[in-house]
Amino acid sequence: MLYQRTLKTTACALAIFGSLALGGTAEAQDAVNLRMTIWSANEAHLKLFNEIAAGFKRDHPNVSVTYESLPFETYTTALTTQIAGGNAPDMAWIFETSAYDFVKSGALYPLTDTLKAAEGYNLEEVGTGATERWTEDGKLYAYPFSTSPFAVFVNNDLIKAAGAKTPAEMIAAGEWTWDNAIGTAAAVAKSGKGGLVVRDFNYQAWQYLTSVWSGWGASPWSEDGKTCTMADKPMADALTFIHDAVFTKKAIPGPGETVDFFAGNAAMTITQISRASLLPKEKAFSWDLVPLPKGSAGEYALIGQAGIGVMQSGKNAETAAEFVAYMTNPENSAKLSQFFPSARKSLLNADILKKTNPLLSQEQIEKVVISGIATGKVMPGHTGFAQIQQMVRSNLDAVWRPEADVPATLQKICGQIGPLLKR
Amino acid sequence: MAVAQENARPEGRSSSPFWTIARRDSLAGFLFIAPQLIGIVVFVLIPLGLVFWYSLHEWNVLANTFTYTGAQNYRMLMEDENLLEVLGATAIFSAGLVIFNLSLALLLAVLLNQKLAGIAVFRTLFFSPVVVSLVAWTIVWGFLLQKNGGINGMLLTFGIEGPNWLREETTAMISVIVVQVFKNVGLNMILFLAALQGVPKELYEAARIDGAPAFKQFRRITLPLISPTILLTSIITIVGSLQVFAQIAVLTQGGPGLSTTVLVYYLYQQAFQFHFFGYGSTLSILLFAIVAILTFAQWQMRKRIVFYES
Numbered sequence: 001m002l003y004q005r006t007l008k009t010t011a012c013a014l015a016i017f018g019s020l021a022l023g024g025t026a027e028a029q030d031a032v033n034l035r036m037t038i039w040s041a042n043e044a045h046l047k048l049f050n051e052i053a054a055g056f057k058r059d060h061p062n063v064s065v066t067y068e069s070l071p072f073e074t075y076t077t078a079l080t081t082q083i084a085g086g087n088a089p090d091m092a093w094i095f096e097t098s099a100y101d102f103v104k105s106g107a108l109y110p111l112t113d114t115l116k117a118a119e120g121y122n123l124e125e126v127g128t129g130a131t132e133r134w135t136e137d138g139k140l141y142a143y144p145f146s147t148s149p150f151a152v153f154v155n156n157d158l159i160k161a162a163g164a165k166t167p168a169e170m171i172a173a174g175e176w177t178w179d180n181a182i183g184t185a186a187a188v189a190k191s192g193k194g195g196l197v198v199r200d201f202n203y204q205a206w207q208y209l210t211s212v213w214s215g216w217g218a219s220p221w222s223e224d225g226k227t228c229t230m231a232d233k234p235m236a237d238a239l240t241f242i243h244d245a246v247f248t249k250k251a252i253p254g255p256g257e258t259v260d261f262f263a264g265n266a267a268m269t270i271t272q273i274s275r276a277s278l279l280p281k282e283k284a285f286s287w288d289l290v291p292l293p294k295g296s297a298g299e300y301a302l303i304g305q306a307g308i309g310v311m312q313s314g315k316n317a318e319t320a321a322e323f324v325a326y327m328t329n330p331e332n333s334a335k336l337s338q339f340f341p342s343a344r345k346s347l348l349n350a351d352i353l354k355k356t357n358p359l360l361s362q363e364q365i366e367k368v369v370i371s372g373i374a375t376g377k378v379m380p381g382h383t384g385f386a387q388i389q390q391m392v393r394s395n396l397d398a399v400w401r402p403e404a405d406v407p408a409t410l411q412k413i414c415g416q417i418g419p420l421l422k423r
Numbered sequence: 424m425a426v427a428q429e430n431a432r433p434e435g436r437s438s439s440p441f442w443t444i445a446r447r448d449s450l451a452g453f454l455f456i457a458p459q460l461i462g463i464v465v466f467v468l469i470p471l472g473l474v475f476w477y478s479l480h481e482w483n484v485l486a487n488t489f490t491y492t493g494a495q496n497y498r499m500l501m502e503d504e505n506l507l508e509v510l511g512a513t514a515i516f517s518a519g520l521v522i523f524n525l526s527l528a529l530l531l532a533v534l535l536n537q538k539l540a541g542i543a544v545f546r547t548l549f550f551s552p553v554v555v556s557l558v559a560w561t562i563v564w565g566f567l568l569q570k571n572g573g574i575n576g577m578l579l580t581f582g583i584e585g586p587n588w589l590r591e592e593t594t595a596m597i598s599v600i601v602v603q604v605f606k607n608v609g610l611n612m613i614l615f616l617a618a619l620q621g622v623p624k625e626l627y628e629a630a631r632i633d634g635a636p637a638f639k640q641f642r643r644i645t646l647p648l649i650s651p652t653i654l655l656t657s658i659i660t661i662v663g664s665l666q667v668f669a670q671i672a673v674l675t676q677g678g679p680g681l682s683t684t685v686l687v688y689y690l691y692q693q694a695f696q697f698h699f700f701g702y703g704s705t706l707s708i709l710l711f712a713i714v715a716i717l718t719f720a721q722w723q724m725r726k727r728i729v730f731y732e733s
Contacts, residue, residue: 076696077695077696080484080485080698081695083484083485084482084484084700101485101698102485105483105485105486106485106486106487107485107486107487203590204676204678254570255570255587255590256568256569256571256572256587256588257569257570257571258569258571312487313487384697386696386697386698387696387697390692390696390697393676394677394678394679394680394684395680397590397678397679397680398680400590400679401590
């Protein structure tokens with residue numbers, strides 16, 4: 001009797017716990033946790049992203065999104081290490097420079113169908129210029145959520161103190177050229193402060209020099225990416241100009257020197273307009289934002305891009321794609337554009353941009369942001385970019401010394417990266 | 424308890440018990456070393472086997488392909504134009520580090536092996552960098568070594584214009600060596616100090632009576648008696664020098680040119696930056712072979728250079 005009763009009780013208990021456990025499993029299966037790797041740890045950015053995630057959760061109560069900030073400098077390395085370790089995120093930000101690697105490898109989930117199916121998404125208003133790098137065989141593999149033009153931030157106080165002409169004055173006089181910009185930078189440098197800083201370049205990330213050498217019509221490789229053009233005349237001229245600005249005129253801080261524009265220590269800096277958030281609130285200086293100066297090849301603009309892609313290997317790729325569609329729909333793109341200018345045509349007007357970029361004046365928005373996005377070329381990128389970047393970097397070290405032979409170094413670089421470009 | 428039960432068995436059962444004392448002892452022995460053994464198998468032997476396996480493949484992480492390519496990565500190793508330069512940089516770094524580290528550690532140990540008031544403070548001071556976070560240490564040195572950094576600022580007060588430390592090939596290599604030596608010299612210094620304090624005082628006394636000068640005492644008594652420690656520290660330092668990574672990544676990223684691209688940093692670039700995991704694995708097999716050969720050679724030399732070994 002006792003034995004039977006024990007047996008029944010055990011069976012009952014098993015049944016109850018079993019059903020509870022199964023119920024738990026069913027709930028766990030429904031819950032979807034998405035993870036997105038990003039390279040920003042900025043509180044304001046994260047706050048906005050979390051708001052967007054909360055908005056998505058309202059329609060998809062079972063979906064939670066977390067953001068994982070990885071350091072900017074080693075972002076792609078950290079991301080690929082996660083992928084190699086079988087711990088790929090569901091979604092990832094991707095640099096424009098490594099776009100080709102990700103898009104062509106098949107690592108990303110195609111987004112076109114999901115984006116087109118999303119209500120009110122209007123993918124067509126994103127220009128083909130903006131999506132070109134993120135598209136393969138007619139399919140969009142990552143959405144270019146940030147299309148941020150490069151421009152020159154100016155510290156008018158330092159320039160006036162050095163008795164030089166400000167960029168605004170030069171623009172008004174039609175004299176905003178690279179020669180004059182370096183002249184002003186050299187004048188400020190003579191007064192003991194820094195001249196012009198090409199931000200993030202640091203004599204390592206040479207791709208940021210595109211913001212300068214594009215003025216000479218130079219580019220590291222041909223449009224189709226197959227031929228090295230670093231040894232061509234425009235590039236040799238541009239790099240000779242930069243070399244002269246660094247070592248003779250001392251207008252650009254030299255290798256191993258750190259000067260922070262946003263701390264008020266340099267006359268000018270070239271960077272993306274999203275860096276306006278770094279302008280100091282205390283000890284503020286009179287600043288301006290102007291387009292890149294004219295080079296020997298005329299006026300030009302450059303944009304940096306960042307894409308959001310969904311990892312093909314993720315378990316919830318479809319849901320992740322739906323989240324990307326939500327995050328980048330017209331409404332959320334408008335919110336994002338205060339930090340990451342959108343390539344959507346409906347958002348490229350001064351009224352909307354003024355609302356989302358209160359720091360910028362109407363004139364700055366029109367001349368720098370709108371015209372920059374409309375006419376700018378995207379930073380150079382290539383399949384296998386990291387290897388090419390490293391090869392060029394280690395050779396360019398020979399240029400960053402006073403007695404450099406610029407043309408010979410560039411010839412050597414082409415000899416080395418030529419085979420990689422053809423791959 | 425178990426032993427008592429075993430003894431209480433009826434004598435009629437003649438078959439000997441499985442758990443003999445010897446077996447039980449060896450089981451206990453294995454259980455005692457199990458944590459270490461499991462650690463070595465899981466974290467050393469299995470990864471080592473896997474790295475060898477990866478080195479026979481082309482592994483594209485992004486495309487998620489893993490193709491067997493046989494010895495192709497090893498052929499690539501033979502044909503790699505950069506490899507000689509990288510091995511050269513590695514050799515210069517290791518040699519510079521070992522010579523500078525051991526001689527400075529020994530010098531400090533001899534100086535600090537005195538009975539003076541407050542000597543413990545100096546010992547602590549010289550040892551303290553060992554416990555500082557490596558990356559934090561390197562980042563601070565990175566600031567000091569910049570062209571307009573602290574070191575050149577100090578030199579300028581004496582009217583000397585310092586070099587661009589991390590941007591010239593020679594000074595960049597010297598800088599990474601010095602930063603690494605200052606970080607770890609305290610550890611070798613403590614080992615030498617312990618060894619020096621183990622040298623019997625009577626020997627020095629006898630030598631003094633015989634009229635041996637201080638240098639001769641050091642050469643004939645101190646050095647032979649601390650030679651086991653010299654062997655130990657040199658093995659640790661050489662192996663450590665071949666594995667240097669953080670200092671290079673933070674200070675020079677392998678530049679200028681390839682002048683400070685040591686083998687581990689090159690391996691990291693190939694595997695984690697260029698996504699050639701197969702080739703990266705091949706480079707780590709090469710590194711493993713170099714470390715193994717050097718350690719074996721040093722171990723073999725102990726009979727000649729270490730006083731106690733016969």
